[in-house]
Amino acid sequence: MDFGFSLSPSSAVNLDNTDMSLYERLCEREPGAKTCMACGSCSATCTVSAINGMSVRKVILGLQRGQFRDVEKMLSRCMLCGKCTMVCPRGINTRHLILELCRLYGSKEGEL
Amino acid sequence: MTMDRKIVIIGGGIAGMETAACLRDLGWTPVIVEQSSALGGHVAEWNCLFPDLAPAGKLVDSLRAKVEGIEIHLDTVIAAINYLRKGYSLVLSDGTKLQSDAVVFATGFSLFRAEKKEEYGYGIYDHVISNKDLELWFNTGSDERVPDNPKAVGFVHCVGSRDIKAGNTQCSKVCCITAIKQAIEFKEKFPKAEVYCFYMDLRLFGRKYEDFYIHAQKDMGIHFIRGRVSEVSETIDGRVFVKAEDTLSGKPLRVSLDLLVLMAGIVCNRDNDRLAQAVSLPLDEDGFFRSRDNVSQLTLSDKPGVFFAGTCTGPKTIPETLAEARSAALAVNEYLKTLK
Numbered sequence A: 001m002d003f004g005f006s007l008s009p010s011s012a013v014n015l016d017n018t019d020m021s022l023y024e025r026l027c028e029r030e031p032g033a034k035t036c037m038a039c040g041s042c043s044a045t046c047t048v049s050a051i052n053g054m055s056v057r058k059v060i061l062g063l064q065r066g067q068f069r070d071v072e073k074m075l076s077r078c079m080l081c082g083k084c085t086m087v088c089p090r091g092i093n094t095r096h097l098i099l100e101l102c103r104l105y106g107s108k109e110g111e112l
Numbered sequence B: 001m002t003m004d005r006k007i008v009i010i011g012g013g014i015a016g017m018e019t020a021a022c023l024r025d026l027g028w029t030p031v032i033v034e035q036s037s038a039l040g041g042h043v044a045e046w047n048c049l050f051p052d053l054a055p056a057g058k059l060v061d062s063l064r065a066k067v068e069g070i071e072i073h074l075d076t077v078i079a080a081i082n083y084l085r086k087g088y089s090l091v092l093s094d095g096t097k098l099q100s101d102a103v104v105f106a107t108g109f110s111l112f113r114a115e116k117k118e119e120y121g122y123g124i125y126d127h128v129i130s131n132k133d134l135e136l137w138f139n140t141g142s143d144e145r146v147p148d149n150p151k152a153v154g155f156v157h158c159v160g161s162r163d164i165k166a167g168n169t170q171c172s173k174v175c176c177i178t179a180i181k182q183a184i185e186f187k188e189k190f191p192k193a194e195v196y197c198f199y200m201d202l203r204l205f206g207r208k209y210e211d212f213y214i215h216a217q218k219d220m221g222i223h224f225i226r227g228r229v230s231e232v233s234e235t236i237d238g239r240v241f242v243k244a245e246d247t248l249s250g251k252p253l254r255v256s257l258d259l260l261v262l263m264a265g266i267v268c269n270r271d272n273d274r275l276a277q278a279v280s281l282p283l284d285e286d287g288f289f290r291s292r293d294n295v296s297q298l299t300l301s302d303k304p305g306v307f308f309a310g311t312c313t314g315p316k317t318i319p320e321t322l323a324e325a326r327s328a329a330l331a332v333n334e335y336l337k338t339l340k
């Protein structure tokens, strides 16, 4: 059928088969992740966000949507400076969150 | 039952005045104790009220008229308060001794001190003001921080609310709609200025509030940016430089403004600790007074004869405050009728 435009179903979020396992494992190690309200303070204040797109907000959201590859790419751009932790209004230890996530990606347990 | 029973109302804001007026109508003898030199509380400082832009002064005047003839102690606080078998015995800071059968706390709220959020530069940069300052400017037209010909102005939502670092995780409830109100009023005065509201969530819960939002979008062209301001700095030419994330596009956002207005939130009255201790009442974790029940008994405390009215139990709009004040008066009335 010709709609006159192309459909790209792969870009849709399908919660029926989203894999949340990595997000859940992260929440065990850094429960603060669950309280993110997507305010964007972390990204706005991040030392490198404007240059390379690093964003704790996007990392958390990406995990909630099962986008492991995008998240992994982003993590490598973080300098672990901790500025984001200073501004988070929900008091999330975002630096610790990133470290734990790096460990999960690095470990066999992560199985990625 | 004797009808000359006395009720001391602590706080002469709109909650205290409305409670007093109702209690007198019911035949009792209310006394208002107000720490400042005038009745009206915070509302006496506001200019126009959401959602209809009705003048705040008119409301305050009508309430002041309603309490005329009632015993009122201005510039006065409670020096001592004791529960005796027959009720409460109070000593006021002006030396007056009062015997009362019931006490109503109508001590209201405190506005979050915007300077505590240092990263927003209140009290440091030349063109950063608070929501309260803007109301005063609407009233008086004089504030050196407000420029003559602003090209761009920003409103920062949730300043000192929903912020664990500011010590307040609660939503203040009235500041989203106040931001929209002030943005509209500002745009009316300066039609050429770009007006931005930086929000995390827009909480426009009341009747007509959403219409106000649509009006701000459609007729006033106010821009809504979904992202919390993370830092503010000053440019060489004295403008305000704001950093946020535009979370909807996922990009860092920067903008220079001529004025930044901080929507300081509603926090507990800084006196509450002392007041609560005086009558051995527990405070809630957030420092507001704790009602006996948060659904059906907002105006009752855990102590016989102690009642609450208005924002001393949490953020409220004016109609909510007034309705609760009347409800508190009825609760006092019921209580007094049970006294022999």
Ligand SMILES: Cc1cc2nc3c(=O)[nH]c(=O)nc-3n(C[C@H](O)[C@H](O)[C@H](O)COP(=O)(O)OP(=O)(O)OC[C@H]3O[C@@H](n4cnc5c(N)ncnc54)[C@H](O)[C@@H]3O)c2cc1C
Residues within 6 Å of the ligand: B010, B011, B012, B013, B014, B015, B016, B033, B034, B035, B036, B039, B040, B041, B042, B043, B046, B048, B049, B050, B051, B076, B077, B078, B106, B107, B108, B109, B110, B111, B131, B132, B174, B178, B264, B265, B266, B269, B271, B275, B309, B310, B311, B312, B316, B317, B318, B319, B321
């Ligand atoms: C910026 C802003 C704008 C607002 N605009 C609107 C609006 O447009 N429409 C609307 O519906 N609502 C508005 N509100 C909400 C409104 O201000 C409150 O609903 C109202 O002020 C609550 O009245 P209250 O009497 O409970 O408390 P308050 O106004 O705080 O009054 C308390 C009174 O008690 C006195 N007091 C405190 N402690 C003591 C003590 N220890 N002893 C003696 N006296 C004491 C105080 O001096 C004060 O007079 C706004 C709020 C803010 C922050």
Ligand code: SF4
Residues within 6 Å of the ligand: A042, A045, A046, A047, A048, A049, A054, A055, A056, A077, A078, A079, A080, A081, A082, A083, A084, A085, A094, A095
């Ligand atoms: S710790 Fe990483 S994400 Fe946080 S501000 Fe620094 S570089 Fe950005």
Ligand code: SF4
Residues within 6 Å of the ligand: A035, A036, A037, A038, A039, A040, A041, A042, A043, A056, A057, A087, A088, A089, A090, A091, A092, A094
């Ligand atoms: S600052 Fe905190 S709450 Fe805000 S988006 Fe980042 S992690 Fe989430």
Ligand code: SF4
Residues within 6 Å of the ligand: B157, B158, B159, B161, B162, B170, B171, B172, B173, B174, B175, B176, B177, B201, B202, B203, B263, B265
């Ligand atoms: S009412 Fe709006 S501005 Fe005020 S604390 Fe709640 S969300 Fe923030």
